[in-house]
Amino acid sequence: MAERSFAKEVQKLKLGEGETFAGEGILAITKALLESGVGYVGGYQGAPISHLMDVLADAEEILSDLGVRYEANASEAAAAAMLAASVHYPIRGAVTFKGPVGVNVASDALANLASSGVTGGALVIVGEDYGEGSSIMQERSHAFAMKSQIWLMDPRPNLPSIVRAVEDGFDLSEATNTPVMLMVRIRSCHVTGTFTARDNKRPPLTVREALSNPRSDYSRVVLPPMSYAQEQNKINDRWPAAQAYIRDKGLNEFFGPKDGPVGIVVQGGMYNGVIRALQRLGLADIYGETDIPLYCLNVTYPIVADEFLDFCEGKEAVLVVEEGQPEFLEQALGSALYRAKSGTSLHGKDVLPMAGEYTGQVMLDGVEAFLRKTAPDLLPAQIRSPNAVKTAAGPDLTKTVPIRPPGFCVGCPERPIFAALKMTEQARGKHQIAGDIGCHLFACLPPFEIGGSTMGYGLGPASNAAFDGGGERRSIAIIGDGGFWHNGLSSSVGNAVYNKSDSVIVVVDNFYSAATGGQDILSSRADNKSKSTGHPIAEAVKGVGVKWVREIDRTYDVPKMRKILDEALTTDYDGPKVIVASSECMLNRQRREKPLRDKAIAAGRRVEKPRFGVDEDICTGDHACIRLSGCPSLSLKKLDDPLRDDPIAAIDQSCVGCGNCGEVADAAILCPSFYRADVVHNPGWMERTLAGISNAAISFLQRRRSGNRLEFVKA
Amino acid sequence: MSANSVALERKKHDPRIGEVIKLAIMAVGGQGGGVLTNWVEDVARANGYDVQATSVAGVAQRTGATIYYIEMAPAGDKKPVFSLMPSAGDVDILVAAEMMEAGRAIIRGFVTPDRTTLIVSSHRALAVSEKTVPGDGIASTEEVVAAAEVAAQRLILFDMEEIALSSGTVISASLLGALAGSQTLPFTRSAFEAAIERSGRGVKQSLAAFSTAYEMAQTGERTMPGKGKSAAPADMPSGPGRLIEKWQKLSGRISALPEPTRNMALAGLRAVVDYQDLAYGADYLDRLEVIAGRDRPDRQFALTTEAAKYLAKAMCYDDVFRVADIKTRGSRFRQVHDEISPANGTRMMITEFMHPRAEELVGLLPARLGRRLSDSPSAMRLIDRLFNRGRRVRTDRLMPFLQLYVMGGLRRYRRGTLRHSEEVAHMESWLATALSTVESDYDLAVEVIRNRRLIKGYSDTHARGLSKYDRVMEGVSLLAGRADAADWVRRLREAALKDEKGDALDGALETVRSFTGELSS
Secondary structure, X not given: OOOOOOOOHHHHHHOOOOOEEEEEHHHHHHHHHHHOOOOEEEEOOOOOOHHHHHHHHHOHHHXXXXXXXXXXXXXXXXXXXXXXXXXXXXXXXXEEEEEOHHHHHHHHHHHHHHHHOXXXXXXXXXXXXXXXXOOOOOOOOHHHHHHHOOEEEOOOOOHHHHHXXXXXHHHXXXXXOOOEEEEXXXXXXXXXXXXXXXOOOOOOOOHHHHHHOOOOOHHHOOOOOHHHHHHHHHHHHHHHHHHHHHHHOOOOEEEOOOOOOEEEEEEHHHHHHHHHHXXXXXXXXXXXXXXXXXXXXXXXXXXXXXXXXXXXXXXXEEEEEOOOOOOHHHHHHHHHHHHOOOOOEEEOOOOOOXXXXXXXXXXXXXXXXXXXXXXXXXXXXXXXXXXXXXXXXOOOOOOOOOOOOXXXXXXXXXXXXXXXXXXXXXXXXXXXXXXXOOHHHHHHOOOOOOOOOEOOOOOOHHHHHHHOOOOOOOOEXXXXXXXXXXXXHHHHHHHHHHOOOOOEEEEEEOXXXXXXXXXXXOOOOOXXXXXXXXXXXXXXXXXXXXXXXXXXXXXXXXXHHHHHHHHXXXXXXXXXXXXXXXXXXXXXXXXXXXXXXXXXXXXXXXXXXXXXXXXXOOOOOOOOOHHHOOOOOEEEEOOOOOOOOOOXXXXXXXXXXXXXXXXXXXXXXXXXXXXXXXXXXXXXXXXXXXXXXXXXXXXXXXXXHHOOOXXXXXX | OHHHHHHOOOOOOOHHHHHOEEEEEEEEOOOOHHHHHXXXXXXXHHOOEEEEEEEOOOHHHOOOEEEEEEEEEEOOOOOOOOXXXXXXXXXXXXXXXXXXXXXXXXXXXXXXXOOOEEEEEOOOOOOXXXXXXXXXXXXXXXXXXXXXXXXXXXXXXXXXXXXXXHOOOOHHHHHHHHHHHOOOOOOOHHHHHHHHHXXXXXXXXXXXXXXXXXXXXXXXXXXXXXXXXOOOOOOOOEOOHHHHHHHHHXXXXXXXXXXXXXXXXXXXXXXXXXXXXXXXXXXXXXXHHHHHHOOOHHHOOHHHHHHHHHHHHHHOOOOHHHHHHHHHOHHHHHHHHHHHOOOOOOXXXXXXXXXXXXXXXXXXXXXXXXXXXXXXXXXXXXXXXXXXXXXXXXXXXXXXXXXXXXXXXXXXXXXXXXXXXXXXXXXXXXXXXXXXXXXXXXXXXXXXXHHHHHOOOOHHHHHHHHHHHHHHHHHXXXXXXXXXHHHHHHHHHXXXXXXXXXXHHHHHHHHHHHHHHHHHO
């Protein structure tokens, strides 16, 4: 079960004609899919579209009522491959994953799909993970559209525009027999707003019905000589058809006056940013009515050259607002102007940065610089020649404020794995360690600093391949359960078996695809109504031929973890050594157990609730424990004691009593400051009586000792 | 161009743009920034506003810095065009769910004196980099507050975390209360409360925190989080009357010490007596009086004050007796009870995590026997094999409690142990080094006293501290005689507290060697 439940929100998917939908972008996209008569949906989770997958999962009942098939695909490649259903059948299909990394993974299927062409509308909803909040390398999915001739939509970031883009995307796809990518940026996925709903549509042909009338046509198979014909078809037929459709249906939008000395060409997703800059320059009103002509590209590939040239007609200069690099649009538009021998000058990356997110300030500076260069009269007098110099800011805090990268949550079961690994490295020296994609990658940050590379989902162990011949110290690779099932079983583990790799692979199994929001996967332990779970990783590993497998079913057992690591690093066995370290993601476990526990307590059943604490008189403030933990609940406090220099460790009430502190203090022989307090709710009478006797005796001894010496008891 | 310019006559700056309220929330992942955003959005929509909220989901939410952004304007016939992210210099209300996140907002230019109301919870959620430093790496709240005073048009600052905790809820509720109480949004108190009620979970607790924070924001009262519950010992000891009488006599000796040193000396004396007994306290004062006798009034007796502190810490070294004594005291049981605050009708089990090694155990033996054993590697190995393992001791149970209780009682034999003789020798050599430079370089003597700060912790940590101390003291001998010796020793010590292994210290020592080497050649 995913971290966030949309069970309540998905009821909005049932809204009918004329009703007002209010909510988040991802929910609006789902609603638009249903209104468009989609026949099947799927995808793979990953920010920023993880929640779209969660919405689909929570909406499964509503989907199946409409005859829509929902699949939680094993990877982006699997998701893209599912669109094959739209090649021969007039069924609309949509899949979603993140871009550009998800598109990387999917690109094999996408390229084949694009070459074959589609009959039913095929929509790939790409959550473009770029700019602030992104967790991946900064690239553009745009390149994939160009290389495979997939049309790319980039709607304005408001609910009505996004909803319309879904419908337009399907229509465009069907009109041109070409798959369409619908790109939504990080913030558009979660932007909130309203739109007027329409009735949901049952797909005219369901996938179930299609199975009764199977079709095939070898001209759609990507094999020579058909593949050559397919390329000609893309360029000679589909491309002009797309340009004609975009122009005729007005998919791109114009704002402001038709004529003017200058104009701005903007990607749909950048529209709000440009309007805000114009508003701040006094050139647009609150509703976006602008003084500067705007040409808004809701379709960013292909460009419609004559539409663009019409826009440039009579303008001395145009600015292209295109986020990211390389500047594909600017190049294409520049080329169009050149071929048309146009006198309009083109601006873009000369006044706006080539790399990085177009934040409010960047956009303001860029638009202002463009206008200053090309039409300074349009700028308000105050901006043209500001008479007040901006006052200097206060003290510089850049050295004061610490960075705050993401890290393991309170009680995370991965923490003790890396504490053990850090101790192993302290004892045996630094090792070659490779990471993968997932929460466990946080281990490369302080305080653990374990691992120094990540090559892609499921590719951690594969990225150690060069070192797999063995040496003085074995290489170690970490992979999560998400990565394992995504791609790791074959690309990493199978690869290691086949190549007789003398290496160690640690599979971090936390029962979920945790980093993306706790979605279930093959090895999840929870029952899932519609998916098959409970397939152990260790069995899969043995199945592909790994002989040396060790399982640890409680990662908090640090000494055991260390022993297994030691064994893996020293054994004579020279094939791949796989350690499956399993404990449930604490975030999900708490979400699952807390309500049950509270209920049990209320019902009068005996429940133990653990929490850790630190004896402040024993802690000396060295913080060695924190260097093996980094848990948010293990923090510091300053004491009001003149004899103390350094803050001491303290555990706050967010502690879930996972046990890491005690295990680590013990395994690393740190200090005896930690204690665990287990509060027993509803103890039985026997337990109460025995505890009472024990407490009385202990109190007696304590009073006896206090009566015979001097103690300075704290107030 | 001129013809076009006519066609493009500029409209007047749209005054309605000024009605757009821009609100950014800076939080730490897991603080409930999303809940707060939903509430605000709900209030706005329910009260005739067009509103748009955005957030950045993803791994940043895993304990990292996160940002939420809301824009709203009175609803009209058409939908306004809102921005999806805050801009520097263009934010009306900035809510920071933690002190350093306010600092981050200021750095990013989201807080400006012409428009921004800054609402900050004054508590800290420490970043990992602040916590891992072996010394004190906590970022300065004062600097951020000072910057906030300059940067913000209006500053609302109090401990909203504490309010949330004491109401049994999370900080989003008190942040909403502060936001509502700041009256920067055009909605009534009951409109906000209605939004909480509509959200339907933990409503009572949320409303309580909301209410307290609302009042605080109204009065403008500022609070900073308190320091840890007083860890300073009480002024007067508890115990039998005859001992208290003796204490009064002993502590009377403090009034003979120079005035500026007395507070620290009294704190030190209390710690030492609590640690062992009155005789040990007398021993402490004897040593301190010697130092005071050689101190300089023109330096306000800085040497004695520092010695009062570090001598007490040196004498109260951490050994097994000490740990066992503390863990079994009645006052400690009460402290744990206060910290965990178990509900009525429950009972509490306490588990201690101990892991004594041969070194610690042999240290408890009479000095001569202990030394013989510690000189024999095979004996130490045997002891390790017999005893060196993690022990979980249930001190709420009588028998395990008794083991520790008895161990704590054995502290009366401490003076005869191997560990004690080692500690005394170390302490005397440290004091002698310091006193040897009092006349020639007073500042250096003070710094040598302060170097004792480096020794702390147990087992490996303790060994690491000793090694750092030794390295800094090596620096002392290299530097002695130079005019800047004291300053360099301070720098060495600060470097030693920066990282675990002492890499920064080694670097600093290398520098010292380079210039002291040049001098000698």
